[in-house]
Amino acid sequence: GTTANDAISVGSAALINATSGGLGITTTNTDVSTAAGSTALVSAIDTALQTINTAKANIGATLNRFQSTIDNLSNTINNLSNA
Numbered sequence: 001g002t003t004a005n006d007a008i009s010v011g012s013a014a015l016i017n018a019t020s021g022g023l024g025i026t027t028t029n030t031d032v033s034t035a036a037g038s039t040a041l042v043s044a045i046d047t048a049l050q051t052i053n054t055a056k057a058n059i060g061a062t063l064n065r066f067q068s069t070i071d072n073l074s075n076t077i078n079n080l081s082n083a
Contacts, residue, residue, distance in 0.1 A: 008062065008065050008066065008069065010062055015055070016051060016055045018052070023044075023047075023048035023051055023052070024044050024047055024048060024051075025041070025044045025045065025048055026044075029041055029043075029044045030044075
């Protein structure tokens with residue numbers, strides 16, 4: 001932004017518990033000795049991948065906003081130096 005009050009919020013929502021348990025892959029859904037167990041594991045892995053992809057997108061968007069702010073400030077510094 002262009003004012004001193006503009007801010008980029010970085011909340012804990014972008015952070016995830018990236019452990020197997022935090023991603024929903026537990027000992028109760030990793031039994032692949034049955035078709036149902038295999039299906040449950042594939043479903044849990046799919047959900048975990050979606051969670052990770054969402055977190056990556058959120059972090060990437062925040063990084064892009066920071067880069068845009070850095071570029072804007074660099075341009076402002078150059079313009080003021082040349083004035």
